[in-house]
Amino acid sequence: MAQARKNAITVAVAISPGLTVEYSDASDVQAIMVRFKQLHSIGVREFGLFLDDIPARLQSEKDGAKFNSIMQAHSFYCNAVWAELKKLDSENSLAICPLQYHGKATEEYITEFGKALDPELSLIWTGREICSEYLDVFDAKVFKANTNHTPLYWDNYPVNDVAMLHELHVGPIEGREKGLEDHSLGYFANPMDRFELSLISLSTIGDYLWDTHGYNPQNSWEYSLTLLADNHGDRAAIRNLFRACFESCLRVNPAPDFSAMLEAASFSWKTGKPAQAAQLIEAHASQMLRDVATIKSPQFSKPHWREESMKWLTKYEAVGIALLEIARIVGSCGVSKNSNLSGSKADLDQITSIRASLNSDPTRLFGNGLDMTLAELGDEIRWSLKA
Incomplete structure (x- = not known):
């Protein structure tokens, strides 16, 4: 705690009441307070009560008899815990993560729950989605109007768990509106379990x-x-x-430099200049492989970054090697009278094999642009074989 204060960090600790809690039972309020009192004794004053990812219906007969809805039960329980926390120390604060923590803030649960919740409590919100493309002032105002609480934003970026495990979130934060601080209580960022790499996005x-x-x-x-x-x-x-790893809930260009190269190469072969397209692809692939050699070198100065990104580095290398072969194929292609590429059955089979190999690895780099370009290249050669 002393180190936290020295570095201007406020330590906050959140607890979930668990799956067996009876919201109407005073002893379950005291059970939470036992732990909160322990934390308070070592200097914690910022507390959280997290109701997310627990059953959305009342579990006990006592709760069913006392409450008309899960929202009523949750607000009763949170308010009871807050009353005990205030008695313990007037400097304490409590933030609540509701069962429904994302959406339009017009849904029945969050509106009823928010309005029944003590106005002194903070209410956590992740925006329109669990991992939101944007957070804006308009939605913050709607949240305040419908819940009587100013949102405390929990931004699920750069975290890459669950369905996002194959993405590496190292891009800058985007889509968060100017002036949002005037319409929110605060902002938390949820990092990846790749702690060193998380620092890049957290810095932004x-x-x-x-x-x-x-x-x-x-x-x-x-x-x-x-x-x-x-x-x-x-x-x-x-x-x-990293600039090939921007794919995320933020929905920005997943690979700006790579996309620009593909666009230029595609334009070249579609305008009858396959040799020029091949040069562009080969140059980019060669740079990728030089990047890999640098990062894999024992002298590389950021070994933790290398370790945490190894899955993506491995596929980056595989793509670099594949692109050299694609460059060879494109460079060897002729141009048909209708300006399509013309190639051999062996070329088509090789493109198909490369696509299958790259797609067999679910690790996400470059977005969908590479696979779409390879599909288009294969189609042009296939058409030339039918002509």
Whole structure:
């Protein structure tokens, strides 16, 4: 606790009441308070009570007899715990994560629950979705109007659990509106379990929170890399890898540099210049493999980044090798009279094999652009074989 205070960090601890709680039972309030009192004795003053991911219906007969709805039971229980916390210490605070913690804030649960909740309690909200593409002032105002509480935002970024396990969330925070701080109680960021890599996105979140009006996602992201990786060559290599890993709930371009290269290469072969397309693809692939060599080197200055991103680095290397073969195929293609590429059955089979191999690894890099481009390339060669 002393170290936290020294570094301007407030330690907050949240507890879930569990699956067997009886909301009407005073002893279950005291059971939570036993732990809260222990935490209070070591200096904790910020507490949380998390009702998320528990049954959405009343479990006990006593609760069923006392309450008309799960919302009524939850608000009764939270208010009872809060009354005990206030008696313990007037400096205590309590944040509640509701059973329904995302949506439009027009749903029955959150509106009834919020209005019944003591106004001194903070109410956690993740936005429209569990992992929200955007957080804006309009939705914050709707939340306040319908729940009588200003939202306390829990932003599920850069976390990459559950359905997002194959994504590496190392891009900057985006889609959070300017001035949101005027319509929210605060903002929490939920990191990945890759703690070193989480610092990249968390650094950009810090910039956003410091100045929401002046925040520039790309400038902040570049600065975070400079801040966290001193070696210029190492930083350049890992930057290229990370810029292929922007796919997330934020729905930004998943691989800006790679997408630009694919677009240029596709334009070249569609305008009768397959050799030029091949050069673009080969140059990008060669740089990717140089990046891999740098990152895998024993001298690489960010070994924790390498370890935490190894799954994505492995696929990045596989894509680099595959692209060299794609460059060879495109460069060997002719151009038909209708400006389509013309190639051999062996070329088509090789493209099909590359697609299957890359798609067999669920690790997400480059978004869907590469697979779509390879499909299009295969179609052009297939059409030429039928002509």
